[in-house]
Structure formats: C-alpha cells, structure tokens
Amino acid sequence: MSDDILSHVRALKAYGRSLCGNAADAEDLVQETLLRAIENAGSYRPGTHMRAWLFTIMRNRFYTNVRKSARERTGAADCVSSGPIVQATQDWHMASQEMQQALADMPVHYREALVLVAVIGESYQHAAEVLGCDIGTIKSRVNRARGILRRALGEAA
Structure with missing residues (x-):
C-alpha cells in the first residue's frame, strides 16, 4: 500500500495548495495527510479509489486545522504581527x-x-x-x- 500512497504525492501537493493557498502550509498538510493515511492503513478497503481516500483525509485534516486555529487565541498585546514589519529608517x-x-x-x-x-x-x-x-x-x-x-x-x- 505504501507504494500506492507515494504515487499520489504530486496530486496531494496540488490539492493541498488549492486548499491552503500557499506552498508551505500545503507541504505541512501533505505530511499530515500521509501520516494519517499510514496510521489508518487498516481502514482502507482494497479495490476502492486510493486518491479519493487520500483527498478525503486531506480535506478533513484541513478543516480540522481551520477549526482549531479559529479557537486558538493569538496574543493581543505581545503578538509579533502587531509590530512594524520594517524598522523606520x-x-x-x-x-x-x-x-x-x-x-x-x-x-x-x-x-x-x-x-x-x-x-x-x-x-x-x-x-x-x-x-x-x-x-x-x-x-x-x-x-x-x-x-x-x-x-x-x-x-x-
């Protein structure tokens, strides 16, 4: 099964970029997806469409991460993003x-x-x-x- 999973990495990266909007977050999402797929390899039914199974894992993982990040509070006063990006010269x-x-x-x-x-x-x-x-x-x-x-x-x- 691991050979089948690896043959879909390119498609997973493309789908991950479409979900995340940037390459770095997409790479992380692909890694999480592959990890979940390997952990849950026993739940895959041979004869079904592997790419669809992997895309479902990826989509579910993406939405789980979105919900989780919505619940996380960023530091208000000490948040780095509130500071200036470029020092005034x-x-x-x-x-x-x-x-x-x-x-x-x-x-x-x-x-x-x-x-x-x-x-x-x-x-x-x-x-x-x-x-x-x-x-x-x-x-x-x-x-x-x-x-x-x-x-x-x-x-x-």
Whole structure:
C-alpha cells in the first residue's frame, strides 16, 4: 500500500495548495495527510479509489486545522504581527543628512581635523603631520569642530 500512497504525492501537493493557498502550509498538510493515511492503513478497503481516500483525509485534516486555529487565541498585546514589519529608517537618514550639512558648513580646517581624528581614527600626532601643524592646534581644532557640531545639531548630539 505504501507504494500506492507515494504515487499520489504530486496530486496531494496540488490539492493541498488549492486548499491552503500557499506552498508551505500545503507541504505541512501533505505530511499530515500521509501520516494519517499510514496510521489508518487498516481502514482502507482494497479495490476502492486510493486518491479519493487520500483527498478525503486531506480535506478533513484541513478543516480540522481551520477549526482549531479559529479557537486558538493569538496574543493581543505581545503578538509579533502587531509590530512594524520594517524598522523606520528615515530618522537615521535625516540625522545623517543634518550631520553632512553641518560638516559642509564648517570651516575647512576644522572639518579636516575632525574627520582625520574622529571619523578615520588617526592619532592627534599623525593628524598634525598630515595637516602640517602642531599637535596642540589639532586638539584645538577638533574640540572647536565638535562644539560647532553640537550647536548645529542641538545639544543632544
């Protein structure tokens, strides 16, 4: 009998998709149907239409699952489906735009020092060598540049 059941799997998958509406749920339904058919192999009467017997098992299993899911309560407040699907990115985008504008408005010598030290991560000594000035000048420029950014972006920055 197991060979006969396996020859109907393709038809079961098609019928399962028509019942469930999606392939993943249909696959689960086919597995449940095959399990029930194997468990109840003794109730199959040889000489009857095996595909019709399997389709009946599948349909009954489908409607049982539908009734069961209708009785199950989903969590109201803690349900994942009530949360946003995609995180809002516009806040980060706007903050990035404001930061870029504040850097563009900043005097070039402050911007260069800040980018070298705070963004790229160069040491004050190496930044002083790159810009051709004293280390104290670099520290002062970075400090002033940070102050300009704080004022431009608000004290929260």
